Amino acid sequence: MNTNSHYLNLKEQYLFKNISDRADAYMAAHPEQRLLRMGVGDVTRPLPLPVCDAMHRAVEELAHMDTFRGYGPEEGYEWLRQTIIDNDYAPRGIDLTTDEVFISEGAGSDLGNLSELFSRDNHVAILDPTYPAYTDASIMAGRDITYLPCHAENGFVPELPKRKADIIYLCLPNNPTGTVLNHTQLKQWVDYARQNHSIIIFDAAYEAFISQPDIPHSIYEIEGAKEVAVEVKSFSKSAGFTAVRCGYTVVPKETGLQAMWLRRQTTKYNGTSYIAQRAAMATYTPEGRAGIRLNLDFYMTTAHLIKSGLQSMGYEVYGGVNAPYIWCRAPQGWDSWTFFDHLLNECQVLCTPGVGFGASGEGYVRFSAFSKREDCEMALQRIKNL
Numbered sequence: 001m002n003t004n005s006h007y008l009n010l011k012e013q014y015l016f017k018n019i020s021d022r023a024d025a026y027m028a029a030h031p032e033q034r035l036l037r038m039g040v041g042d043v044t045r046p047l048p049l050p051v052c053d054a055m056h057r058a059v060e061e062l063a064h065m066d067t068f069r070g071y072g073p074e075e076g077y078e079w080l081r082q083t084i085i086d087n088d089y090a091p092r093g094i095d096l097t098t099d100e101v102f103i104s105e106g107a108g109s110d111l112g113n114l115s116e117l118f119s120r121d122n123h124v125a126i127l128d129p130t131y132p133a134y135t136d137a138s139i140m141a142g143r144d145i146t147y148l149p150c151h152a153e154n155g156f157v158p159e160l161p162k163r164k165a166d167i168i169y170l171c172l173p174n175n176p177t178g179t180v181l182n183h184t185q186l187k188q189w190v191d192y193a194r195q196n197h198s199i200i201i202f203d204a205a206y207e208a209f210i211s212q213p214d215i216p217h218s219i220y221e222i223e224g225a226k227e228v229a230v231e232v233k234s235f236s237k238s239a240g241f242t243a244v245r246c247g248y249t250v251v252p253k254e255t256g257l258q259a260m261w262l263r264r265q266t267t268k269y270n271g272t273s274y275i276a277q278r279a280a281m282a283t284y285t286p287e288g289r290a291g292i293r294l295n296l297d298f299y300m301t302t303a304h305l306i307k308s309g310l311q312s313m314g315y316e317v318y319g320g321v322n323a324p325y326i327w328c329r330a331p332q333g334w335d336s337w338t339f340f341d342h343l344l345n346e347c348q349v350l351c352t353p354g355v356g357f358g359a360s361g362e363g364y365v366r367f368s369a370f371s372k373r374e375d376c377e378m379a380l381q382r383i384k385n386l
C-alpha cells in the first residue's frame with residue numbers, strides 16, 4: 001500500500017486546532033480568567049421551534065410501523081428539492097429542475113467531493129484569503145493552485161486569474177472578509193469561465209446574510225452561469241444547522257456534470273437523514289422563516305456592534321454587512337498571530353488570525369458575529385482599555 005503523498009503537502013495543523021490549542025494553553029495557565037470567544041465560525045443560537053417540531057414529528061414517524069421509512073433517494077426527497085427551487089430560485093427568475101438539485105449533509109463534504117469530477121491536471125484558482133477547505137481539497141487531489149490576492153488595496157475584489165484556471169472556487173459573501181460582488185463584477189467571472197471552459201464552484205453558504213441591494217443571491221442570476229457554475233449551499237449558517245447537517249448542491253445539466261454527480265452520489269452517498277431533510281423543509285414555512293430571520297437579525301446586530309465598536313477605536317474594519325464576519329486590520333506593523341496573541345493575553349479575547357485563511361490574510365484578524373452578545377460587549381470594552 002502507498003498512501004496519497006499529496007497529503008504531505010498539507011499544512012500540519014488545521015487552523016482552528018492551532019487556535020484552540022493556544023486558547024487551552026492560555027486557560028491552563030490562567031484558570032481564573034474568562035475567555036471571550038470572538039473566533040467562532042459556528043452558530044450559537046438555538047434552532048427555531050418549528051424546525052425542532054418538524055424533527056420531532058419525523059422521529060415519531062420512524063417510531064411506528066405504518067410510517068417508518070428506510071433509505072430515501074440519494075439525491076434527497078423530491079418535496080425538499082422542489083421547495084428549494086420554488087423558494088430559492090424561481091422567485092429570482094432561475095429555472096431549475098429537481099434533478100439538478102442534490103440534497104447533501106452540508107456544504108463541507110460536497111465542496112471537497114466535487115473535486116473528484118475533474119481530472120488531476122486541472123489548474124485551480126482560489127481566493128486568498130478564503131475558507132480553507134478548497135485549498136486543502138485541491139492539495140489532497142494534487143492540483144496546482146493559483147491564489148488570487150484580496151486585500152484592502154483592491155477592495156478585497158479578486159482579479160481574474162492570469163494563468164488559465166480550470167476550476168475556480170468563489171466564496172461569496174466571503175468568509176472571512178465579508179466581501180460580496182455585484183452583478184457586474186460576478187458577470188466577469190461567469191464570462192471568464194465561459195471563455196476558458198472553466199467551472200466555478202460557488203460557495204454561497206452565507207447567502208442569507210446579504211443585506212445590500214444589487215448583490216446576486218445566486219450565481220445563476222448571471223446570464224450563462226448555468227453552463228459554468230455549480231452552486232453549493234448550506235442550512236448550517238443560515239438556519240443554525242451545523243449540528244443537524246443539511247445543505248444542497250445545484251448542478252445544472254448545462255455544465256455537463258449533472259449525470260456524473262448523480263452517478264457519484266448514488267454510488268458513494270446514501271442520502272441525507274430523513275430527519276434533517278424534514279428540518280430543512282420546515283425552514284421554508286412562514287413560522288420557520290420568521291424564527292430564522294430573528295436569529296439572522298440577532299447575528300447581524302452583533303456584527304454591527306463589533307464593527308462600529310472597533311471602528312470607533314480607530315481600527316480599520318471590513319465586512320459585517322453581508323456576512324457575519326468582521327475583518328480587522330492589525331495595528332501597523334503587526335502580523336496576524338501577534339495581534340491574535342496580544343488580544344488573547346491582554347484582553348482574553350479569542351479571534352481568528354487572518355493568515356490562517358491564506359497568505360493575503362496576513363496582518364488581519366477575523367471577529368465572528370456568532371459570538372455571544374455579552375462576550376462581544378465585554379471584549380470591545382477590554383480592547384478599548386488596551
Ligand SMILES: *Cc1c(COP(=O)(O)O)cnc(C)c1O
Nearest residue numbers: 106107108131175205234236247
Ligand atoms: C461553514 C462553512 C461551510 C460549511 O458548511 P456545512 O454545510 O456545515 O458543511 C462551507 N463554506 C463556508 C464558506 C463556510 O463558512
